[in-house]
Each structure stands twice: as C-alpha cells, then as structure tokens.
Amino acid sequence: MSIVIIGNPNVGKSLVLNSLTGSREFVSNYPGTSVEISSVPIKIGTKDILIYDTPGIYSILSPGKEPQAVIELLEREDVGLIVNIVDATNLERNLFLTLELIEMGLPVVVVVNQIDRAREMGLVIDGPMLERMIGVPVIFYSAITGEGMLNLMEVLEKNQSRPPKRTARLDRCASCTGCSQAVCHHDPDLERVNWARDIAATVTSRMAHVQRIWLERLQNLVDHPIWGTIILLLLAYLGFKLLIEFISISEGPITSLLEPVSIIINDFIRQFLPAGMISNILSVAIPEGLIIPFTIVLPAMLMVSVMMSLLEDTGLLPRYSVALERVGRLFGLSGQAVIPLTLGLGCRTPAVVATRILPNEAQRFIVVTLLSIVVPCAATLGILASVISSLGASLAVIASAMLVTFIVLAFILSRPLPRQDDFIYELPPLRIPLWNNAWSKIKIRFSGFFTEILPLLLFMSIVIRAIIESGVLQIFAGMDNFTRALFGIPSEAFVAVLLTIFQRYLAPLVLLNLPLSPREATIAIVMVAVSLPCLPVMVMTIRELGFRSLIKILAMGLTVSFFIGFSLNLILPM
Amino acid sequence: MKLTQVKPGQKGQVLNVAPGHQAKKKLYDIGITPGVEFEMVACHPFKGPIVVNLGNSRIAVGRHLADTVSVRLDS
Numbered sequence: 001m002s003i004v005i006i007g008n009p010n011v012g013k014s015l016v017l018n019s020l021t022g023s024r025e026f027v028s029n030y031p032g033t034s035v036e037i038s039s040v041p042i043k044i045g046t047k048d049i050l051i052y053d054t055p056g057i058y059s060i061l062s063p064g065k066e067p068q069a070v071i072e073l074l075e076r077e078d079v080g081l082i083v084n085i086v087d088a089t090n091l092e093r094n095l096f097l098t099l100e101l102i103e104m105g106l107p108v109v110v111v112v113n114q115i116d117r118a119r120e121m122g123l124v125i126d127g128p129m130l131e132r133m134i135g136v137p138v139i140f141y142s143a144i145t146g147e148g149m150l151n152l153m154e155v156l157e158k159n160q161s162r163p164p165k166r167t168a169r170l171d172r173c174a175s176c177t178g179c180s181q182a183v184c185h186h187d188p189d190l191e192r193v194n195w196a197r198d199i200a201a202t203v204t205s206r207m208a209h210v211q212r213i214w215l216e217r218l219q220n221l222v223d224h225p226i227w228g229t230i231i232l233l234l235l236a237y238l239g240f241k242l243l244i245e246f247i248s249i250s251e252g253p254i255t256s257l258l259e260p261v262s263i264i265i266n267d268f269i270r271q272f273l274p275a276g277m278i279s280n281i282l283s284v285a286i287p288e289g290l291i292i293p294f295t296i297v298l299p300a301m302l303m304v305s306v307m308m309s310l311l312e313d314t315g316l317l318p319r320y321s322v323a324l325e326r327v328g329r330l331f332g333l334s335g336q337a338v339i340p341l342t343l344g345l346g347c348r349t350p351a352v353v354a355t356r357i358l359p360n361e362a363q364r365f366i367v368v369t370l371l372s373i374v375v376p377c378a379a380t381l382g383i384l385a386s387v388i389s390s391l392g393a394s395l396a397v398i399a400s401a402m403l404v405t406f407i408v409l410a411f412i413l414s415r416p417l418p419r420q421d422d423f424i425y426e427l428p429p430l431r432i433p434l435w436n437n438a439w440s441k442i443k444i445r446f447s448g449f450f451t452e453i454l455p456l457l458l459f460m461s462i463v464i465r466a467i468i469e470s471g472v473l474q475i476f477a478g479m480d481n482f483t484r485a486l487f488g489i490p491s492e493a494f495v496a497v498l499l500t501i502f503q504r505y506l507a508p509l510v511l512l513n514l515p516l517s518p519r520e521a522t523i524a525i526v527m528v529a530v531s532l533p534c535l536p537v538m539v540m541t542i543r544e545l546g547f548r549s550l551i552k553i554l555a556m557g558l559t560v561s562f563f564i565g566f567s568l569n570l571i572l573p574m
Numbered sequence: 575m576k577l578t579q580v581k582p583g584q585k586g587q588v589l590n591v592a593p594g595h596q597a598k599k600k601l602y603d604i605g606i607t608p609g610v611e612f613e614m615v616a617c618h619p620f621k622g623p624i625v626v627n628l629g630n631s632r633i634a635v636g637r638h639l640a641d642t643v644s645v646r647l648d649s
Contacts, residue, residue: 058603063596089630093605121630189599193607223625223632225618322634326622423623423636424600 002039002050002077003156006070006101007085008094009056010428012113015143015437016085017053020152037069045157052077058093060100061189074106081156082108088118088125088140092200095134099192102136109137109155116142122207130203144434219430222319229323232316236339243303244346244378250299258294262287281465289461293454297349297536301449304343304350305442308357313433317357318425325423331407332414334359334423337367344375348533351375352540365549366413368541372533373557374406384529387511391521397572401526401564409560456539464535473498487562488569490514493524497531497561523568531561577635577643578624580614585648587611592642604633606643 007013021040039052052073055066074082084101086094091112101108112125131138137155141148222228265287273279311317317336321328324335331337336357344351348371355364355371376384388395467473473495476483483494496510511524532554533541541550580586588610591598601607605628615625615632623634635643 059599062599062603090605092610092629093631096603123630189602190608193602194609197607197609220615223616225616225622228616229618318634322618322623322625325636326618326620422597422600422639423634424604424639425623425634426604427625427632427634429632 001047001080002052003081003083004052004054004070004073004077004079005083005085006054006097007056007113008058008087008090008097010426011056011085011087011090011094012143013056013085014053016083016111016113016141016152017051018440019143019146019149021051037073044153049080049156057097059097059189060104074104079106082106083111083152083156084108085111085113085141088112088115089121089123091125091204092197095196095199096192098134099196102134107136109139109152110134111139111141111148111152113141113143115140115147116145124205124207126203126205130199133199133202215430215432222316222430223427228319232320232323235316236320236342239307240343240346243300243307243343243350246303247296247299247347251295254295254299255291258291262291265290277469281462281469285462285465286458288465289458290454292461292536293449293457296347297453297457297540298449300347300350301353301446301453304353305446306438308354309438309442310433311357313431313438315428315430318427321425322427331410332417333363333366333410337363340367341370341375344371344377345381346378348372348375348377349536349540352537352544355544361545362417365545365552366410366417368545368549369413369553369556370406370410372537372541372553373560374402374409374530376402376529377534380529384525387521387525390512391516391525392518393521393525394518397522397568398526398529401568402529405530405560405564452543453539456542457535460535460539468499486569487523487527487565488572489520489524489527489565490516493520497524497527497565519572519574522572523565526568527561527565530557530564532557575645575647577612577626577640577645578617578637580624580645580647582614582616585611585613586645587648589644589646592644594642597639597642601635601639601643605629605631606633606635612645 005013005017017040021042037052037054039050041048041050043049054070054073057067057070060067060071082101084098086098098108098110110130112127112130115125118125125140127138127140139148139151139155141152222231266283269283269286270279273282308317311320320339321335324338326335328335328337336359339357340351340354343354351371352368355367358364358367384398387393388398476495476498477491479494480491483489483491487494489497492514493511493516496514499510511521511528516524532538538550538554541553577588588606588608590608591601591606606612606626610628613627615627617624621637623636624640625632625634627633
C-alpha cells in the first residue's frame with residue numbers, strides 16, 4: 001500500500017514530504033521543477049509505506065505529461081491514501097484539484113499548507129467548515145513552524161489499518177452519458193470551478209493585513225514591466241560577473257596547488273609503464289583528467305548551484321521568463337533560454353547546468369546544442385582573438401559566420417517545437433530564501449561532481465588523448481587536394497581543425513605554426529570556432545542529457561563545421 | 575472587452591474564455607475562470623506578457639492567450 005502526495009505546483013509538496021521523512025528531496029519555489037515522480041519509504045506505526053511525491057499539477061485532466069504521469073500512478077499503484085496539499089493562501093484554485101480527487105473516489109486527506117503565511121496575510125480559514133463541505137479530513141500545516149505534523153502522522157497511521165479502496169476513474173464529463181449535440185453545454189470543469197470558489201469564499205475570512213510591506217513593495221517593483229526588467233538584467237549581469245571572477249580567481253590557486261600532484265602522477269606513470277604510446281597517452285591524460293575538473297568544473301558548478309538555488313528559492317526565476325519572453329520568442333524558445341546562453345559567453349560548463357531552468361527536455365537539448373556548437377566562451381574568444389590578429393584573418397567574416405550559424409541553427413532546431421504562444425506562468429511571491437531549502441538544492445546540484453564528473457572526465461580525457469596520439473588524424477595530412485577543393489585550406493590546417501575540435505586550446509599552437517593566408521586562416525578559424533564543445537562541456541552534457549544527446553550534438557557540430565567551411569570556401573573571394 | 579485591453583491598476587471580472595480546449599484548460603487550471611475577480615498589475619511592452627493578480631496569486635499570461643479572455647471592468 002502506498003501514499004501519494006498530490007498538489008498544485010509551488011504549494012510546498014516537497015517541503016511537507018521532507019518534514020515527514022527527513023529526506024533530502026528536491027524542493028523548489030519554481031513551478032514545475034520535479035518532473036519525475038519520486039518515492040520515499042517511511043515507517044508508519046509498524047508498517048513500511050511508500051510515499052510518492054508527484055509533479056505539481058493544476059488538474060488531473062490537464063493536457064501534458066505531468067497529469068498523465070499522476071493518473072498512471074494512481075491506476076497502477078495500490079493507493080491507500082492521497083495526501084492533497086493545498087496552498088492556504090490560494091484555496092479557490094487549489095480546491096479545484098481537490099474536488100477532482102474526491103470525485104475519483106479514492107481516500108483523500110487535505111493538507112492546508114503554508115497556514116502560517118495565510119495568517120500573516122490576515123486570512124482566517126474555518127477548518128471544520130471546510131471538512132464538512134468537502135467531506136474529507138482537513139489538516140492545517142506549516143512546514144516552517146511544524147504545525148500539523150503530528151496530526152498528519154496520526155491520520156497516516158490510522159489510515160493504513162483501513163482496507164484500501166478500488167481506484168475509480170474520473171469522468172471527463174461527470175454526469176454526461178454521451179450526447180450527440182455538436183456543442184456540449186455541460187462543462188464539468190466550470191462546475192468544479194464554481195464549486196471550489198463557493199467553498200473557498202465560505203470558509204475564508206479576511207482580517208487585518210499584516211504582511212511584510214517592504215517585501216510586497218519589492219515584489220511590485222520587480223514585477224514592473226520596465227524597472228523590473230532593468231533590475232532583473234542588472235542582477236543577472238552581477239551574477240555573471242561574479243561567476244566569471246570566481247572562476248578566474250580560483251583557477252590560479254587551485255592549479256598551483258594541484259600542479260605538483262599532476263607532476264607526480266605523470267612521473268609515476270612514466271616510470272611504471274614501459275615507454276611507448278600507452279605511457280604517452282596515460283601520462284598526459286590522467287593528470288589532465290584529474291586536474292581540469294577541479295580547476296574549471298568545480299568552481300563553476302559550485303557557483304552556478306548557489307546562484308540558481310537562490311534564484312529559485314527567492315521566486316525570482318519565473319520573473320526572468322516573463323521579462324525575457326519576447327527575446328526568447330525570436331528564437332522560438334522560452335524566455336529562460338536567454339540565461340544559459342548568456343552564461344555560455346563566460347563559461348559553457350555552468351551554462352549547461354543552468355539549462356535546468358528550461359521548461360522541457362526538448363528546449364534543453366536545443367540550448368545545449370547551441371552552447372556546444374556556436375556560443376563562444378570567454379576562453380575560446382581569447383584564443384580566437386590571438387589567432388585572428390596574428391594571422392590577419394577577417395574578424396568581420398568570422399563574427400558574422402558565427403552569428404548566422406547561431407540564428408539559422410536556433411531557427412531549424414526550434415521548428416518542430418510548438419510555438420510558445422501559450423505562455424502562462426504563476427509568479428510565486430518573493431520571499432527571503434529559506435537556508436535549508438537552498439542548501440539542499442545546492443547539495444543536489446553539486447552531488448554528481450565526485451561520482452560522475454570526475455570519472456567521466458578522466459575517461460574522456462584518455463579517449464581523446466588516444467585519438468590524438470594514435471595518429472588517426474594524420475591520415476588527412478596527405479589529402480591536400482581534397483581539403484583545398486572542399487574547404488580551401490591546406491591539409492595541415494585541416495588536421496589542425498580536427499585536432500582543435502577535440503582540444504580547442506591547442507588552436508593557437510597548431511594554427512600559428514602554419515603558413516596560412518588570411519583567407520585560409522579565416523576559414524580554418526571559423527571551422528574551429530563552430531565545431532564541438534570542450535571536454536568539460538561534453539561531460540556535463542552526458543550528465544545532464546545523456547550519452548545519446550551528446551552523440552547527436554557531436555554529429556551536428558561536425559556537420560555544421562564542415563558545412564560552414566565548405567560554404568565560406570564558395571562565398572569568400574580568393 | 576479583452577483582457578489585453580485592461581490598463582495596469584484596473585480591476586474587473588472574467589466573463590468567459592474563448593473555446594479551444596487546450597488553451598482554455600490551461601487558463602482554467604491556473605485560475606483564470608469565468609467569474610473570477612482580477613487586478614491588472616503590468617503589461618509588458620512590445621506585445622510582452624501581461625501580469626494579473628487573482629486573489630492571492632500572481633499570474634503572467636502571454637498576449638496571445640490573454641486575447642482569448644473577455645472581461646468586464648468594475649465600475
């Protein structure tokens with residue numbers, strides 16, 4: 001037998017679960033973060049019971065993945081009790097879902113959460129009256145003060161001794177028997193809406209308003225179309241600066257701290273293994289694979305985790321999607337996409353992590369692809385700038401080629417997605433971040449560093465070093481006619497392009513040593529700039545989106561790079 | 575009148591939501607239903623989203639979707 005927690009987005013479901021189980025579940029002040037259904041076993045009385053936490057939904061019958069997932073769970077599992085969490089400050093809308101759940105015939109207990117906030121706002125809710133009107137137990141609850149926790153435990157305990165009922169389905173048209181009229185005048189949704197409104201109005205009364213005034217004023221300022229946008233952009237800019245500064249400041253000390261380790265490992269491998277290819281590969285790849293995570297990935301991940309957790313917990317995050325909606329719409333993406341894309345101009349590793357703020361997997365894939373292939377990070381820009389100036393390549397051509405690629409790629413990739421015409425978001429009230437919440441989120445975001453990032457980077461680093469050392473790339477060295485015909489660059493430059501695809505920071509070393517004409521340099525640099533992501537980004541992509549997505553992105557990157565080289569060769573005058 | 579024609583600061587009541595199942599359901603879900611009282615908070619320029627208060631919740635709606643909502647202003 002199991003217990004299922006169901007509620008609207010952003011009502012504190014996970015917080016209730018946390019305070020019940022003490023587990024570190026993902027909590028968020030942002031609608032729609034827990035897309036997956038998670039379960040936690042707890043002991044109630046003498047019995048072990050599984051508690052399911054479900055994604056926030058407004059209605060069982062809404063279109064979309066989340067309600068479908070909840071319905072499937074209710075039909076599949078032997079559900080002993082539904083714990084319906086409702087927001088005390090928003091009864092009217094929350095009760096709509098409650099009525100649907102009660103209509104389904106499963107045992108329901110209603111937990112009126114954030115009762116402390118409701119009281120702060122001067123709302124008084126008549127619990128016994130609510131109980132009588134909906135006919136199921138009602139518990140006032142506050143995860144912050146702990147109110148109602150014992151009552152809830154008691155109900156859970158009592159309930160598990162009751163025989164579970166059979167799952168009933170909710171009729172889309174509750175009292176319809178299937179009419180043949182073209183337009184159905186019976187609207188069960190509307191009936192439930194009105195019913196919920198009547199109940200909410202009956203049980204709620206308003207006392208004097210004692211909310212924290214300054215927070216409300218701040219919220220009105222942040223929600224102002226012009227001042228709010230300016231404040232949000234300013235905050236984003238400060239965060240961006242802070243991130244870049246943090247990475248560059250921490251890189252030096254960490255590198256100098258780990259340099260001796262790197263030398264020791266290198267020496268050890270060279271002594272331990274007989275001289276040869278394998279020793280060459282491992283003695284470079286292993287220290288590199290161990291050091292890069294600490295110098296680049298660790299500070300970036302840490303800082304982005306902290307910043308994103310704070311943005312989420314304060315309720316600022318959805319406001320970005322409102323302010324940036326019009327920019328995102330240009331690319332067929334939602335407004336939040338602007339955040340990771342901008343972040344990518346600094347460092348793409350944290351940007352890939354930051355794509356978590358996007359509403360769905362399809363958009364995340366698009367943004368990660370754009371980041372990987374076209375968006376140049378600060379390091380890439382620096383490297384490219386040095387090569388551009390010393391080889392006399394055309395900055396204008398390179399910059400516009402990258403811009404065009406970005407726009408075309410974004411346009412093509414977002415074509416299959418539904419247009420963002422149905423933009424609708426709930427803006428949660430701004431609040432001072434709860435340290436516990438923010439901390440558990442930071443921990444979750446950061447958790448994969450040692451278990452996933454470190455081993456993956458080590459492995460990938462060895463693979464790439466092996467490709468470089470094996471001389472596979474040298475096969476192309478003898479194909480001068482071929483590379484000149486296709487891309488207008490000598491074969492050595494093409495090998496350099498292939499090399500830098502794997503390790504972009506080698507670009508200046510290889511390209512600068514070649515006698516390239518400005519035209520050749522321009523094409524070669526664009527092919528390097530628009531190609532594949534760096535190693536840490538690849539590893540992050542595997543972690544965030546899976547190995548298959550990475551393969552797709554790599555294939556696309558190579559195709560795009562070759563296509564642009566080919567096109568530029570056709571377009572640019574000799 | 576349409577929800578998109580309301581000016582910031584004005585209050586009113588939602589009359590109805592144009593049919594079109596998915597969009598209508600989305601509006602219903604988030605609380606934009608016939609009879610509900612609202613207060614316009616902000617209209618973002620360049621056809622950006624509008625922000626309304628419904629009871630104690632604050633909702634941002636895209637123009638396209640907001641255009642399907644007819645409202646009556648409080649006199």
